[in-house]
Every structure is written in structure tokens, then in C-alpha cells.
Amino acid sequence: SQTIHQWPATLVQPVGSPLSLECTVEGTSNPNLYWYRQAAGRGLQLLFYSVGIGQISSEVPQNLSASRPQDRQFILSSKKLLLSDSGFYLCAWSVFGANEKLFFGSGTQLSVL
Amino acid sequence: AQSVAQPEDQVNVAEGNPLTVKCTYSVSGNPYLFWYVQYPNRGLQFLLKYITGDNLVKGSYGFEAEFNKSQTSFHLKKPSALVSDSALYFCAVRVLYGGATNKLIFGTGTLLAVQP
Numbered sequence: 001s002q003t004i005h006q007w008p009a010t011l012v013q014p015v016g017s018p019l020s021l022e023c024t025v026e027g028t029s030n031p032n033l034y035w036y037r038q039a040a041g042r043g044l045q046l047l048f049y050s051v052g053i054g055q056i057s058s059e060v061p062q063n064l065s066a067s068r069p070q071d072r073q074f075i076l077s078s079k080k081l082l083l084s085d086s087g088f089y090l091c092a093w094s095v096f097g098a099n100e101k102l103f104f105g106s107g108t109q110l111s112v113l
Numbered sequence: 114a115q116s117v118a119q120p121e122d123q124v125n126v127a128e129g130n131p132l133t134v135k136c137t138y139s140v141s142g143n144p145y146l147f148w149y150v151q152y153p154n155r156g157l158q159f160l161l162k163y164i165t166g167d168n169l170v171k172g173s174y175g176f177e178a179e180f181n182k183s184q185t186s187f188h189l190k191k192p193s194a195l196v197s198d199s200a201l202y203f204c205a206v207r208v209l210y211g212g213a214t215n216k217l218i219f220g221t222g223t224l225l226a227v228q229p
Contacts, residue, residue: 006156034216044157044203044219090156101147102217106157 002027006091006105013112017063019078021108023091026072031093033074034102035066038088050074086112115140117139117206119220126194127228133190134223136204145207147217148178150200157203163187174198196226201225 006023013019025031033045046059048066056066061080067075074091091105117138126132133183139146145164149157161172168180178189201224205217 036219043221045217046218049216088154092156101159102149102157103164104149106156106160107154109154 002093002095002103004091004103004105006108008108009106010092010109011111012083013110015083015112016080019076019081019085019110021076021089021091021110023074023076023105025074025093028072028093028095030071031095032090033068034092034094035074035088036092037077038090040087046092048076081112083112087111114174115206115208115218117146117204117220119202119204119223121223123224123226125226125228129193132189132194132198134204134225135209136187136189136220137185138187138204138206139185140206140208141193144187146174146178146180146207147207148176148187148189149203149205149219149221150174151169151203152200155198157192160202169177186213194225196227196229199227200220 003026033050036044036046038044048058048112050055050056050068053068053071063085082095089108089110094102116217120138121135124134124180148160148164150160151157151160157212160176161178163170163180178187180187201222203222204220208216
């Protein structure tokens with residue numbers, strides 16, 4: 001069966017420090033991968049999505065970047081964190097054409113101080 | 114622009130009573146609509162979806178949703194609420210964009226509070 005792993009679960013970082021959040025999927029090949037951010041515990045904003053290795057689409061201009069070095073690995077990064085980067089980050093995956101259902105990871109709560 | 118709206122920030126209902134969480138959408142073409150549930154400090158879990166066919170869709174945990182094309186709505190319902198249903202509920206619509214047809218746009222969420 002397919003599983004998605006996202007880590008760390010919580011992270012506290014000072015302003016100006018770098019960031020690396022990792023997400024991996026098991027049990028499927030060539031998934032579509034997504035990074036969402038949930039601010040203040042409510043609305044979800046799509047940050048990045050990827051349809052294949054090295055293929056990244058950015059939804060909003062921001063201080064973050066994403067990379068997909070392997071088929072089932074999706075990394076969210078920043079060189080210098082801002083206070084406004086605080087939030088709950090969710091990784092998700094889906095299979096192209098398979099009824100568009102998303103499967104979410106358990107999330108990372110990022111606090112930038 | 115394609116979007117989905119959840120007009121209620123919070124819905125309060127007594128245990129055993131029916132519940133409705135509202136969602137309206139705006140898309141070009143035929144909509145693909147979804148409901149997800151989020152428990153505190155967790156990721157989202159899929160509840161149900163409407164792609165085509167029957168307007169009444171049944172999903173997990175006894176939830177169902179009714180697709181209404183004329184009102185562009187996809188309200189989530191349950192005949193008898195449980196305290197354990199208390200959570201944040203998200204409506205979502207699929208957006209066609211480039212080659213990635215699986216992109217979902219989410220509403221702002223509705224907090225469901227079921228009182229014992």
C-alpha cells in the first residue's frame with residue numbers, strides 16, 4: 001500500500017536561517033507531488049506541484065523553493081526564513097488521472113521566531 | 114477564475130442532529146468536487162468526491178454530499194452528528210492547469226463543532 005512520510009513534525013527556526021522539509025512517498029511510481037501551506041490553522045494555499053523529476057511549478061511568488069531530486073522525494077527549502085513563513089506545511093501526492101484524489105502527509109508545523 | 118467558497122467559518126450542531134456544511138464553486142466546464150476532513154495538527158483525509166453520475170455522493174464515516182448544478186453547490190451532510198465528527202472540513206475543486214490535472218483548490222475551511 002502507498003504511504004507518505006513527512007518530517008519533521010515540528011520545527012522552530014530563527015529568522016534568516018535556512019529551511020529544508022522533506023517528503024517521501026512509498027508504494028507508487030511517478031506520483032504528482034504537492035506542497036501546501038496552511039496559515040493560522042485554516043485555508044490551504046498550494047505552493048508548488050511537480051509532475052516528474054526536476055519538474056516544479058510554483059503557484060505563488062515567495063521566499064520558498066521546491067525540488068524533486070528523485071521520483072518519490074519532494075523537498076521544500078528556503079535560504080533565509082521570514083517571520084511570514086510560519087505555518088503548517090502539508091505534502092501531498094496523487095496519481096495522474098486516477099480521479100484526482102490527494103493523499104496528505106501528517107504535516108510540519110513551522111514556527112519562525 | 115475557478116474557486117470554491119465555504120461561507121461559514123463554523124457550524125455548531127448538537128449530537129444526534131443532522132448537519133450540513135456548505136460549499137459553492139465556480140469552475141469552467143464540469144466540476145470535480147471533493148470534501149476533506151482535518152483533525153487537529155494532522156494532514157487532511159479524503160471523505161468523498163463527485164466526478165459524474167448520481168448527484169448524491171456517499172463517503173466515509175457516514176457523510177454524504179449533494180451536487181446541485183443549478184445552484185453550483187456541493188454541501189456536505191450527515192443525518193446524525195457525532196461528537197467525534199468535530200473537525201475542520203474543506204471543500205475542494207479540481208482545476209485544469211497545464212498537464213497536471215490533479216491540482217485542487219481548497220476552500221477556507223469550516224470548523225464543525227458537535228456538542229454532546
